[in-house]
Amino acid sequence: MTMLDSSDLQSIWLTLKLASVTTVVLLLIATPLAWWLANSSKWYKSIASALVALPLVLPPSVLGFYLLLLLGPHGAVGALTQALHLGRLPFTFAGLVVGSVVFSLPFAVQPIQNAFEAIGKRPLEVAATLRANMWDRFMSVALPLARPGFITATILAFAHTVGEFGVVLMLGGNIDGETRVLSVAIYNHVEAMELEAAHLLAGGMVLFSFLVLLALYLVGGKWSKVAR
């Protein structure tokens, strides 16, 4: 551990904190959004689906650039946060959370939406004939049956946030202990020719990502057996 200085450790801690907060916020936003997308037949559902999927195809720098404009002092959201005396979001941890949420949104929404769609209407109709009101049906039938989707969404959202670089760089900069996450720290090490430190962090990332994906496929395999 000699090669990891306190700044690196702080980056690791910050990364885990950012990924955790982002995942929680994402689940809170993605669940109702996925429910609506799974059940709506409105014409603008396609537009919403496309918007949710947009971060999948856009370069993170593009996303980060527009978020910077939007959240900055002259942007609509920036003006709002300032009017509410919440301060500015860019170059703060909260700003990183906002960016990460947008960046990882499809990774949370799509598995949950697929899980809701796979349930179909029938179990909810059955619950309705058994006196469960809408909220009750959602809590007692839809949520438990969509569990595999939630597990996938949680793991993907967490892992994807850990791996994010472009949006953070555009939006959060490189402030030690505030916004310098692991991927940025690795970049800094490489820039400074500290290849051993870069190796240690990058190798750790590879290992972490592999373990996360392994867990995902193990859980997925278990669930597909149960479903059969």
Added chain:
Amino acid sequence: MNGIQARFRMQLEGFALDANFEAPATGVTALFGPSGSGKTTLLRCVAGLERVAGKLQVNGEIWQDENSFMPTHNRPLGYVFQEASLFPHLSVRANLEYGYKRIAVLEQKVQLDHVVEWLGLGSLIERGDPAKLSGGERQRVAIGRALLTSPRILLMDEPLSALDANSKQEILPYLERLHRELNIPVLYVSHAMDEVARLADHLVLLEKGRVIASGGLHETLARLDLPTAHFDDAGAVIEAQLAEQDETYHLTCIDFAGGELWVGKVDRPLGSLVRARVLARDVSIATEMPHSSSISNILEGQISEIRDEGVDKVMLCITIGAQQVLLSRITRRSRDQLGLSLGQQVFAQVKSVALM
């Protein structure tokens, strides 16, 4: 006003529903018709699972009219779907108790013990996971789950159609038992005449989204102006009583208003009520009492209706006694050779009787 009064209208591309029917406060009312006739849609409308314009009153309570629509979860009904649709994430017991827990304690009139006994669910509860049950067992749990909400009306959407022949035979006795023990109206959707003949007391016939006839099972099945009288398995239903056992020949005599019939031995106590079905194609006609015939069931009656069927057949209604009616399908040539006419006294030879 007890029972069900319903009127629904819906216009979809290629399908229009305009159905108006009533069902009595007790007994099984079958919604019968070919697939695509709208019977399942109609049942879903009664449950509030389908929202269409209409009016619905159940036991004097308005569930839907121009101004109001009671959501499904507020309607005191039990619904049995075609597939059992047990919740896979809940145990058999939790499935049974799902609805029970959601009604007021004072409304919990049907108890778990009763349902377990009625439907023989004891060993199924012990098995825990619904995935370990067979199709027929799952459907029994689904029926129990619906009954445990103490419903004031039971809706069943072809509960047997997804099952194989063995599972059907396993469930039918339970359905008949429910029929006797439940004091609530049952709406039973089916396209299988044998199920209807076995279970129903009233019949609502549907065709292309419209009700073409409704009434008591016996009267409706005997109406030659309806398509049901011209199915290959058209026939009459007889309510009878077990009257005598013949141990020597292994036969049982059943007795009904107007006569008696001998059938293959049935192991049930004397006096028990049985329902028999006599298919029109199994009834032939003689103008004089046949004295040497292998057919032992010969009933005297009067031709009460004659209707041509296709190019070569004729369907006859034979009234036996005061009100029992048999259907008989014969060829047009036989009718002419025997010179059969309305009001004539004839002898109906019954080749086969199916006890149900």
